[in-house]
Amino acid sequence: MSISIKNLTHIYHRGTPLEVAALSDVSLEIPGGSWTSIVGHTGSGKSTLAQHMNALLLPDMGEVVVDDLSVSSKKDLREIRRKVGLVFQYPEQQLFAETVKDELSFGPKNWGMTDNLDDLSEKVLDQVGLDRTYLDRSPFKLSGGEKRRVAIASVLAVSPSYLVLDEPTAGLDASGRGYLLKLLNKINNSGTAVVMVTHDLEIALDMSDRIIALQLGKVAHSGSPRDTVLYMSSNPVPGLLLPSIADLWVKLSKYGMEIPFSCDPSTMAKNIDEKRRGTKK
């Protein structure tokens, strides 16, 4: 079970003077249940790639296959869109319903899943950390962070196997960002694959199993957070800056202190401490 992308090329404004290849010859694999982050500079094609994963954009060349459904088969598009939930940037802007409950049942109704809508709404609200008292409130009267969580819940409502989020932390303050990432981690642990598009390398390094770095519509590097840090320390990708803690880890190993990779300061301090005690012995 995976999203598999082979030799994907996408060209905007084909046949006009504005023609530009947003993605060229991109191949990658997103395993079910994993957490993959797609990082890249503005204009690197990461949002375009995200929209290919649930067939909102269709490839000009190449192939996108979700589980065993290909986007080249028109009748499978709806099922692909259900399997791969896509949360756009600033998803709170897409809210429209009178109550949170109506908002949450919009997706399930579109796919004809009309059984137990109340229980379902309650369940997804709980997944994003809101309780049932929100069900009858107007989505327009919630706070910014709550709106975003309702919007994410509205995508979760059709129980997608993959959740693709485009810059989910944009415009949130530090505590809001931390809370959202914790929720996403919980959703990921319950079996839903998370694909996070971001330009924040620090979050990507901290949360992901795998990182795919895009540069000018091509895959510059893909691998584990540790590999990504090693790669980027010798081949800088324009627009992506290694966070200082990752930089520190690279510098330490240059000075001969090889410790396990971590982006968490306390884990790193512990690792350094253990290493030092080890060498003293």
Add this chain to the structure above:
Amino acid sequence: MKFLDNMSFGQYVPADSPIHRADPRCKIVSAVALITGVFLVKEPLGFSSWIAVLIFLSRLSRIGIPMMLRTVRPVMLLIAFTAVINVFFTSGTPLWEMGPVSITSEGIRMGIYMSLRLLLLVLFANLLTLTTSPMALADGIESLLSPFKKIGMPAHDIAMMMTIALRFIPTLLNETDRIMKAQLARGADLDRGGLIRRLKAFIPVLIPLFVIVFQRADDLAVAMEARCYRGGGGRTRMKPFIWSWRDGLSLVFVIISVVVITLLEGRLKL
């Protein structure tokens, strides 16, 4: 798939041509004169003269006929509809009859003329917007309306409203595109079913769009306040319009051609 991605109606195409450089006021008045001229002719000679003028002007503007024709695509349906209505509903000597439906030779003539007239009207109007930036157009209108300020017409405000509206068309198209995609991702069906179903399906797009529009309007108002905008009183321009002899001459030529083509056609008919 970009849902709303047609370059068309009202788009400005920058280029370096005598028409692009002309004073917007000259271009606005000329466009009005040319459109009036198109409505004054009723014979093949008149129509062919106006087509010749159009070709000449589009050459001069470096826009080119293919690009000009692309801009009429959105109104093609309307033009075709006008032609059909005229063909079937003009009384005269019937050429072909079937029950209550009949086609007359007058009808065919009217059909062709009316659609030609509409086509020329749209093309001349588009020539104006293709060669004049929205800002210049709005400023030109403000300048032309300013004599009416004395009788209480808010010329500056009208122009400012136009400028803002034009400025936000591309922005809002992008927003619409984004929201349509977001709702499609939640399983919305925007292009299936009958008219009523489609209209209903658009509610999830329209409501968020309205919210965004009001938010943007609010932000813009604050930004304008913050820069002490208080309407047109006492404002000067960074680039004031300069009416050169070329503008005067062009306008004279346009008016002469309208008069000549109209008169010539009337003469020949007699």
